[in-house]
Amino acid sequence: MAKLTENRFWRSLFRRPLPDSDLDRMLTMFSNFFLHILPAKVHRHSLKPGATWGLGVISFVLFLVLIVTGVLLMFFYVPSVERAYRDMKDLKYVVSYGVILRNMHRWAAHGMVAAVFLHMVRVFFTGSYKPPREFNWVLGILLWGITLLLSFTGYLLPWDQLAYWAITVGTSIASYPPWIGEKIRVLLLGGNIVGESALLRFYVLHVVFLPMVLMVLAAVHFWRVRKDGGIARPIALALHPVAGGGPTSAEATARFVPGPLKTYTLVELVRGTSPQVGIQAPEEEVPSWPHLTMRLLIVFELVLVVLTAVSFLFDAPLLEQANPVRPDNPAKAPWYFLGIQELVSYSALVGGVLVPAIALLGLMSIPYMDRDRSDQGIWFGSPAGKRAAWISFLLTVLVIPALLFLDSRFGVRQVAPGAPQFFTDLLNPASVLTTLMAVSSFLTWRATRSRRLGAMVLFTAFVSAYLVFTVIGTYFRGPNWVWVWPWQ
Numbered sequence: 001m002a003k004l005t006e007n008r009f010w011r012s013l014f015r016r017p018l019p020d021s022d023l024d025r026m027l028t029m030f031s032n033f034f035l036h037i038l039p040a041k042v043h044r045h046s047l048k049p050g051a052t053w054g055l056g057v058i059s060f061v062l063f064l065v066l067i068v069t070g071v072l073l074m075f076f077y078v079p080s081v082e083r084a085y086r087d088m089k090d091l092k093y094v095v096s097y098g099v100i101l102r103n104m105h106r107w108a109a110h111g112m113v114a115a116v117f118l119h120m121v122r123v124f125f126t127g128s129y130k131p132p133r134e135f136n137w138v139l140g141i142l143l144w145g146i147t148l149l150l151s152f153t154g155y156l157l158p159w160d161q162l163a164y165w166a167i168t169v170g171t172s173i174a175s176y177p178p179w180i181g182e183k184i185r186v187l188l189l190g191g192n193i194v195g196e197s198a199l200l201r202f203y204v205l206h207v208v209f210l211p212m213v214l215m216v217l218a219a220v221h222f223w224r225v226r227k228d229g230g231i232a233r234p235i236a237l238a239l240h241p242v243a244g245g246g247p248t249s250a251e252a253t254a255r256f257v258p259g260p261l262k263t264y265t266l267v268e269l270v271r272g273t274s275p276q277v278g279i280q281a282p283e284e285e286v287p288s289w290p291h292l293t294m295r296l297l298i299v300f301e302l303v304l305v306v307l308t309a310v311s312f313l314f315d316a317p318l319l320e321q322a323n324p325v326r327p328d329n330p331a332k333a334p335w336y337f338l339g340i341q342e343l344v345s346y347s348a349l350v351g352g353v354l355v356p357a358i359a360l361l362g363l364m365s366i367p368y369m370d371r372d373r374s375d376q377g378i379w380f381g382s383p384a385g386k387r388a389a390w391i392s393f394l395l396t397v398l399v400i401p402a403l404l405f406l407d408s409r410f411g412v413r414q415v416a417p418g419a420p421q422f423f424t425d426l427l428n429p430a431s432v433l434t435t436l437m438a439v440s441s442f443l444t445w446r447a448t449r450s451r452r453l454g455a456m457v458l459f460t461a462f463v464s465a466y467l468v469f470t471v472i473g474t475y476f477r478g479p480n481w482v483w484v485w486p487w488q
């Protein structure tokens with residue numbers, strides 16, 4: 001080992017030996033290109049598994065796996081209607097380990113969609129979007145959108161029946177917004193049908209444009225985590241040395257002794273005031289090397305092990321070659337859009353345009369409405385928050401089947417089949433549910449005067465509804481989108 005590391009070449013690569021003092025550990029973090037995005041020291045609270053469940057890191061590791069497997073797949077794939085499907089077959093039967101490569105790429109893509117979604121849920125329920133992290137939340141929503149688009153554009157590439165009809169459905173949902181919808185669809189497809197130009201456009205978006213945008217946004221996202229002071233933690237911990245079960249924020253503030261504010265100037269280049277150092281607990285912070293770096297390595301390896309195991313056990317689906325004249329019935333969008341497809345089946349305007357637009361704007365505005373930081377970094381904020389989340393979850397899960405049942409018996413289409421579309425748009429399960437969600441959130445806010453509780457009710461209902469509609473679209477819809485039981 002000594003022979004390997006004690007020579008000029010090694011030292012030109014790694015300028016510092018393995019650190020054995022705290023100073024060295026911090027210098028290692030500073031001087032390494034890959035590590036310098038991380039802080040030199042990290043608060044113990046951020047290292048607890050329950051603080052983040054590692055979901056942001058898991059999302060990023062899956063993205064890295066997607067880049068590596070994606071580049072390898074590019075060696076064997078040509079995006080043309082004649083070649084695409086054959087190349088998929090070759091990957092399965094001809095290329096060594098081609099099937100594993102494809103499986104890893106496919107399962108990592110699904111895993112990333114799920115991990116990013118769960119990461120957003122974690123960030124919300126720990127109140128980690130509050131100032132100064134509002135903008136990072138908005139960036140996160142954009143990242144979620146790009147992740148979905150990346151997965152969606154990749155869906156078409158195998159050019160089998162599943163891909164073809166899922167994209168046909170997905171792009172027709174995209175055409176619902178009035179005025180611009182049809183233009184978006186034509187822009188995406190390069191024409192009116194899913195054909196050669198669509199395949200090429202999806203390919204270029206999938207392998208060049210969207211990954212580049214995601215990389216840039218993710219870099220800004222990570223940089224902001226650093227600039228916002230690391231992972232959000234309870235205010236009391238931010239000021240007081242004792243982790244967990246420490247004093248309330250008021251006690252901590254009372255015991256906080258502000259240090260003198262010094263003014264510094266760096267050769268006229270930088271002006272500012274030094275950060276205040278009171279009794280603010282250096283002992284609660286530990287060097288990132290090895291405490292954080294080891295944890296990151298473990299998460300990285302776990303993701304790889306699980307993904308490889310899954311890829312050996314389960315093959316990515318590949319149906320027969322795409323056939324534009326034989327539609328699948330039901331033709332289903334990719335699973336993460338099935339909730340929207342379900343809503344669209346009630347009303348294209350409400351399900352395909354209004355609800356997604358309201359949801360998107362609502363999600364983005366959360367941190368600008370709820371700015372009280374007193375419960376940041378605490379799961380559900382308080383026992384009342386936990387109760388609100390549970391009640392909202394249970395109500396949503398119960399109300400949706402009830403609404404579907406009522407719609408199937410007394411809905412506009414049943415009672416007055418000839419009624420103008422306007423009435424179906426106005427009164428259908430999606431519009432009624434959205435109204436109920438908004439009203440219950442407003443009433444919670446009125447009753448408690450707590451924006452956090454109002455947001456809690458709304459967000460929990462949104463996440464629960466997204467999941468319930470996705471399950472319904474996946475398992476309970478059969479030919480012509482009629483209700484079927486999964487065992488039928």
Ligand code: HEM
Pocket residue numbers: 052054055056057059060116117119120123128129133136137138139140141143144147218221225230231232
């Ligand atoms: C490609 C997608 C994403 C990646 C790779 C990513 C990655 C990360 C990472 C590594 C962190 C550090 C903490 C952790 O591991 O949880 C983080 C924090 C954060 N993320 Fe994301 N993220 C993504 C999407 C999102 C989404 C969809 C949202 C919310 C809408 C979001 C909002 C935030 C916020 C507010 C923080 C700071 C949290 C705190 O201070 O506790 N991110 N993200």
